Amino acid sequence: MLNYEKIKNDFPLLSKQINDKKIIYFDSSCMSLKPRQVIEAMNEYYFEFPACAGRSSHRLGELVTKKIKGARQAVARFINADEQEIVFTRNTTEGINLLANSLDLRNGDLVLTTDKEHNSNLIPWQVLIKKKGIRHEIVKSNDDSVFNFEKYKELVRGVKLVSMVHTSNLDGATIPAKEIIKIAHENGALVFLDAAQSAPHKKIDVRDLDVDFMAFSGHKMLGPTGTGVFYGKYNLLEKLEPFMVGGDTVEYSTYTDHKMLQSPEKFEAGLQDYAGIIGLGEAIKYLEAIGFDNIREQELKLNRYITEEISKFPKIKIIGPSDSALRSGIISFYIDGTDMHQTTLILDEMSNVMIRSGQHCVHSWFNDRKIKNSARVSLYFYNTMDEAKIFIETFNKIIKIL
Amino acid sequence: MICIIALIVFSILGIFSATHRVLAKEALDCVFRRVTLRPCNTGFNEKIKSQLVARLLNRSVFAARIFNKYFEVFSWAFLILMVASTFWVVKGGYNYYLYGSCNGLNQSGFCAFDPKGENNKVTEINVQCPEVEKKEENVTLDNVDLSSFPTKNIGSKNTVVLIGCYECDYTRKAYPDIQKLVKEQKTNYTFAHYPAKETTNYLSEIGYCVYKEYGERFWQFNDYLFTVDKVAIYGKDYMERILDNFEFDVNKINQCLNNSETVDAVEYQLEQLQKTHLYGTPTVFINGKAFVGPKPYRVYRTEIKKFIIF
Ligand SMILES: Cc1ncc(COP(=O)(O)O)c(C=O)c1O
Numbered sequence: 001m002l003n004y005e006k007i008k009n010d011f012p013l014l015s016k017q018i019n020d021k022k023i024i025y026f027d028s029s030c031m032s033l034k035p036r037q038v039i040e041a042m043n044e045y046y047f048e049f050p051a052c053a054g055r056s057s058h059r060l061g062e063l064v065t066k067k068i069k070g071a072r073q074a075v076a077r078f079i080n081a082d083e084q085e086i087v088f089t090r091n092t093t094e095g096i097n098l099l100a101n102s103l104d105l106r107n108g109d110l111v112l113t114t115d116k117e118h119n120s121n122l123i124p125w126q127v128l129i130k131k132k133g134i135r136h137e138i139v140k141s142n143d144d145s146v147f148n149f150e151k152y153k154e155l156v157r158g159v160k161l162v163s164m165v166h167t168s169n170l171d172g173a174t175i176p177a178k179e180i181i182k183i184a185h186e187n188g189a190l191v192f193l194d195a196a197q198s199a200p201h202k203k204i205d206v207r208d209l210d211v212d213f214m215a216f217s218g219h220k221m222l223g224p225t226g227t228g229v230f231y232g233k234y235n236l237l238e239k240l241e242p243f244m245v246g247g248d249t250v251e252y253s254t255y256t257d258h259k260m261l262q263s264p265e266k267f268e269a270g271l272q273d274y275a276g277i278i279g280l281g282e283a284i285k286y287l288e289a290i291g292f293d294n295i296r297e298q299e300l301k302l303n304r305y306i307t308e309e310i311s312k313f314p315k316i317k318i319i320g321p322s323d324s325a326l327r328s329g330i331i332s333f334y335i336d337g338t339d340m341h342q343t344t345l346i347l348d349e350m351s352n353v354m355i356r357s358g359q360h361c362v363h364s365w366f367n368d369r370k371i372k373n374s375a376r377v378s379l380y381f382y383n384t385m386d387e388a389k390i391f392i393e394t395f396n397k398i399i400k401i402l
Numbered sequence: 403m404i405c406i407i408a409l410i411v412f413s414i415l416g417i418f419s420a421t422h423r424v425l426a427k428e429a430l431d432c433v434f435r436r437v438t439l440r441p442c443n444t445g446f447n448e449k450i451k452s453q454l455v456a457r458l459l460n461r462s463v464f465a466a467r468i469f470n471k472y473f474e475v476f477s478w479a480f481l482i483l484m485v486a487s488t489f490w491v492v493k494g495g496y497n498y499y500l501y502g503s504c505n506g507l508n509q510s511g512f513c514a515f516d517p518k519g520e521n522n523k524v525t526e527i528n529v530q531c532p533e534v535e536k537k538e539e540n541v542t543l544d545n546v547d548l549s550s551f552p553t554k555n556i557g558s559k560n561t562v563v564l565i566g567c568y569e570c571d572y573t574r575k576a577y578p579d580i581q582k583l584v585k586e587q588k589t590n591y592t593f594a595h596y597p598a599k600e601t602t603n604y605l606s607e608i609g610y611c612v613y614k615e616y617g618e619r620f621w622q623f624n625d626y627l628f629t630v631d632k633v634a635i636y637g638k639d640y641m642e643r644i645l646d647n648f649e650f651d652v653n654k655i656n657q658c659l660n661n662s663e664t665v666d667a668v669e670y671q672l673e674q675l676q677k678t679h680l681y682g683t684p685t686v687f688i689n690g691k692a693f694v695g696p697k698p699y700r701v702y703r704t705e706i707k708k709f710i711i712f
Contacts, residue, residue, distance in 0.1 A: 397459055
């Protein structure tokens with residue numbers, strides 16, 4: 001059971017008001033709120049030990065090194081990986097770019113994605129098509145937006161890398177990652193998972209999944225902005241050529257040569273966002289204390305209610321599986337021929353309900369279907385039934401003018 | 403299109419309020435993007451529309467629906483109203499600057515800049531059975547013989563005629579400005595006393611005689627009559643002392659006053675003044691154009707140093 005009073009106390013924004021009305025934040029897929037503990041951990045770094053990690057041996061330097069190690073261990077434990085397999089990045093996008101630029105992909109190599117990829121897991125491959133002549137194939141979803149396993153099995157043969165979004169930010173649907181990975185490995189392919197939307201909402205065990213690479217963002221899971229994680233199996237990381245090098249990536253250098261450090265250091269070029277990384281470590285501890293079962297239960301309850309309520313209007317189309325239980329904390333909907341921006345703006349104006357509208361960086365999916373855009377409610381454990389009711393109440397008014 | 407409308411509307415509103423200035427800036431950015439063939443990145447029009455629809459929706463779904471549907475039409479109508487009213491405000495301000503009243507020269511309709519209409523107030527004069535309606539456009543110098551009135555700076559390009567009454571507050575208000583104008587612009591200047599108040603009617607004749615007998619020295623005397631406390635000129639009794647103070651020969655003046663020629667001349671003068679169809683004092687003519695009521699100094703001045711747009 002969630003202790004909402006404590007949660008409310010931990011997240012300062014939940015007590016804030018605009019025009020004497022509570023703020024209802026339903027845009028956590030884009031950016032989650034941050035608990036006090038995370039903010040305080042970051043402030044502590046700036047106030048108490050704002051030094052370098054891994055370089056300076058004075059006491060402050062030592063303390064930062066220890067804190068960063070602690071955060072790395074927390075992340076490793078969070079996804080059941082080894083410490084050396086955790087590379088800190090700025091975000092998911094940087095993780096994918098790291099992979100795209102470091103993996104030895106050559107002319108003719110095939111990369112397989114879903115049809116619901118965020119631009120971050122599409123554009124890097126499109127660039128490599130131009131640069132190196134790799135190939136890119138897409139596994140189209142079934143009509144009900146569910147992953148088409150049969151199609152996948154056909155396409156995976158001869159693939160070098162399967163690079164897929166674990167939970168889609170478009171509709172909240174999650175792919176059967178374990179089976180996908182198993183089949184990919186049977187076909188000699190490596191697998192990358194874009195876990196930007198799954199890591200904040202479900203327990204991920206990289207060992208159990210046997211996934212080769214994975215990336216996610218700290219800011220979508222209570223962490224500071226501009227923090228992210230790239231995971232790779234250690235033996236694979238050792239083989240990757242870092243694409244960004246310099247300070248902190250080498251053991252030593254001469255005027256003509258250098259010796260690279262091992263993973264993860266060789267991927268973390270230059271001074272890092274120490275405050276952010278420490279904050280991310282704190283966010284993970286907070287999430288673990290809340291527990292994914294509780295998170296899922298709350299999201300399911302709210303998603304079911306909102307889905308039922310907005311489904312009463314026949315002109316509303318929900319993107320993704322009709323069963324709300326398959327859509328994590330996301331309800332993405334549209335009305336044919338209607339610009340959904342207006343809906344979100346009015347929701348904000350009338351009731352301080354903050355949701356996102358647009359193509360959610362999955363332009364390819366919308367363009368392919370000639371759908372203008374969608375409005376997206378994305379929930380997290382700190383959202384409540386009362387908030388969902390206010391949203392529905394306001395939405396019921398707005399729908400009358402659309 | 404909406405962003406252009408919004409730009410105009412918010413620029414105008416922005417003159418008065420800072421929040422609208424921010425919106426005007428956003429609208430400008432939107433116009434700029436449109437001009438450079440890019441979409442508005444701000445979703446500006448939707449933002450404005452949604453804010454308005456949201457407010458309406460809290461009151462009436464029907465109104466919100468109509469407004470939402472015909473938003474473009476409403477914004478055009480609003481723009482037109484806004485531009486029209488701005489035009490009137492600007493024109494009012496311009497008129498006020500130029501003529502001291504928002505509605506044009508000598509027009510006494512309501513004017514926000516001069517809410518009490520001070521610039522058009524006159525001391526009304528009673529002409530029995532006037533031949534023409536009391537209207538400012540009928541006030542004229544045509545066929546009026548002013549040759550016997552005190553005049554100075556003869557031969558100047560611009561002419562100023564002040565018809566006023568010594569005892570009247572509005573003439574007294576305008577008087578210093580007219581003197582300043584005449585002095586600064588070196589205009590031809592004629593002064594005519596109009597006997598609008600019984601207590602000081604006798605001053606027409608006194609003025610006539612002082613001018614006749616002493617010429618230029620009349621002007622100092624005239625200044626005095628307009629600036630001294632009104633009570634001091636209410637009766638003939640005080641007048642001898644005043645004349646004496648100015649070192650005018652009281653006997654000479656009295657002789658002049660008793661002369662029947664003087665009575666005829668002053669009567670003739672009054673007839674001439676009535677031919678102007680004036681309906682109150684002060685009435686000032688600058689190069690033949692009538693200014694009824696005490697105007698701000700700049701109004702008189704701009705009539706001589708012109709810049710007229712409308
Ligand atoms: C599925 C998915 N992948 C990738 C990203 C990119 O994340 P970031 O912007 O943190 O790099 C997002 C962000 O919304 C996402 O939802």
